Amino acid sequence: MTDNRVIIAGGGIGGLALALTLHQIGVDCVVLEAVNDLNPLGVGINLQPNAVRELFDLGFTADDLDGFGVQAKEWALVGMNGQEIYSEPRGLLAGYDWPQYAAHRGEFHMALYRRFVELAGPDAVRLGCRATGYRVNPDGGVTVTIETKSGEAQETGALLIGADGIHSAIRAQMHPTQPPIHWGGAVMWRGTSRVKPVRTGSSFIGLGTHRHRMVIYPISPPDPDTGLALVNWIAEVTYDDPSAHETMGWFRPVGIDDFIHHFEDWSFDWLDVPALIRGADIAFENPMIDRDPVPTWVDGPVALMGDAAHAMYPTGSNGASQAVVDARILGAKFLAHGVGAEALAAYNADLCAPISALILRNRGAGPFGLLNMVNDRCGGVFDDIDAVIPQAERADFMARYKSAAGFARDTLNAAPPTIAPGSRVV
Numbered sequence: 001m002t003d004n005r006v007i008i009a010g011g012g013i014g015g016l017a018l019a020l021t022l023h024q025i026g027v028d029c030v031v032l033e034a035v036n037d038l039n040p041l042g043v044g045i046n047l048q049p050n051a052v053r054e055l056f057d058l059g060f061t062a063d064d065l066d067g068f069g070v071q072a073k074e075w076a077l078v079g080m081n082g083q084e085i086y087s088e089p090r091g092l093l094a095g096y097d098w099p100q101y102a103a104h105r106g107e108f109h110m111a112l113y114r115r116f117v118e119l120a121g122p123d124a125v126r127l128g129c130r131a132t133g134y135r136v137n138p139d140g141g142v143t144v145t146i147e148t149k150s151g152e153a154q155e156t157g158a159l160l161i162g163a164d165g166i167h168s169a170i171r172a173q174m175h176p177t178q179p180p181i182h183w184g185g186a187v188m189w190r191g192t193s194r195v196k197p198v199r200t201g202s203s204f205i206g207l208g209t210h211r212h213r214m215v216i217y218p219i220s221p222p223d224p225d226t227g228l229a230l231v232n233w234i235a236e237v238t239y240d241d242p243s244a245h246e247t248m249g250w251f252r253p254v255g256i257d258d259f260i261h262h263f264e265d266w267s268f269d270w271l272d273v274p275a276l277i278r279g280a281d282i283a284f285e286n287p288m289i290d291r292d293p294v295p296t297w298v299d300g301p302v303a304l305m306g307d308a309a310h311a312m313y314p315t316g317s318n319g320a321s322q323a324v325v326d327a328r329i330l331g332a333k334f335l336a337h338g339v340g341a342e343a344l345a346a347y348n349a350d351l352c353a354p355i356s357a358l359i360l361r362n363r364g365a366g367p368f369g370l371l372n373m374v375n376d377r378c379g380g381v382f383d384d385i386d387a388v389i390p391q392a393e394r395a396d397f398m399a400r401y402k403s404a405a406g407f408a409r410d411t412l413n414a415a416p417p418t419i420a421p422g423s424r425v426v
Helices: 013-024 049-057 062-066 105-120 169-174 242-247 273-278 306-310 319-337 341-363 366-378 391-405 409-414
Strands: 006-009 029-033 044-047 069-071 074-078 084-089 101-104 125-127 130-136 142-148 151-157 159-162 182-195 203-209 212-218 229-238 252-254 283-290 302-304
Touching: 006 013, 006 142, 006 151, 013 029, 013 105, 013 306, 013 319, 029 151, 044 049, 044 105, 044 319, 049 319, 049 409, 062 069, 074 366, 084 366, 084 391, 101 105, 105 125, 130 159, 130 169, 142 159, 159 169, 169 302, 169 306, 182 273, 203 366, 229 273, 283 341, 302 306, 302 341, 306 319, 306 341, 319 341, 341 391, 366 391
Parallel strands: 006 029, 006 159, 029 125, 074 203, 159 302
Antiparallel strands: 044 101, 069 101, 074 084, 130 142, 142 151, 182 229, 182 283, 203 212, 212 229, 252 283
């Protein structure tokens, strides 16, 4: 490896979005990915308009995104009696210049991987290479220690970007006294079922209370013959006993009967939750976890991004979106400051504090905080939501969340491109 390369530890969504960005601006890089084979793992995620803007600027088209997702039309919260608490249009229907997508996480990941390999060549992603640590060199570069099937190896580059997820070895070395992974008591069961989508046909629906809820949204368009779409669902319960997580696997498969009793009576005239859950071939259980914010994402020529920097609860549906935005802002800082520690410091100054605050906001249920408010004021059951929380208060709550998460409509629409077309690092 030549010394001027950027080494990216981790070939997930954030790492590959950064690799594509660096290729676009003329910066040599290599991706070190721990797994031996990349496969389309995971279920549904949301790509907010701020991330879709960046994907379009990377050369992806709406047709590309339609290949692994569907444009979202609505975001809605519904109470325990099946009545609406809040709804709003999303994406183009909300006046954004870019759509919002509900997508299959694994297929999106593979689309990023294929695009980067097509552009940079197969040797630009090294599978079976786990970055386990780093050493800052006297010349300002960095040497990365790598675990491979053949044993330990080392690579030297100008910079190291830790995109190695919530269990990041790079973060662990940068912050050796960091607290353990944080679990707040919530357990999620995830699955997909082929059913007829409800409401607009492409609605993101949050249903229930802050301690007992469902999230439901399609990740494919309806089949023209059957009207059935692939619908992603997340069933969630919060337990009071923190020790319960010791018996729970990390995204392990479970039987439907293991948890459906929590939702067996959730049937409304417009939605049959038990039937939706039973329509899945398989379900996966995992605790809702994040990490406490750290004071910096940077150690000289080393920086963190994505979940390695800011693993957060999925309540805001913006974890993957923020990883894409991280990548693009890093690219912009390289254009402004060159490929060096100064660019990493500028990236850290822009993002570390506000995104750390977003981690804590999502612990407070993020946009689902409206469910908390309804529960506090009326026990979750109501006849007239305006008598519980006035419409203006609900709209203000959502506007403040979107602003904190970086996708307030007017601000985003007015913002210049993060990376101007044709920009290259000199």
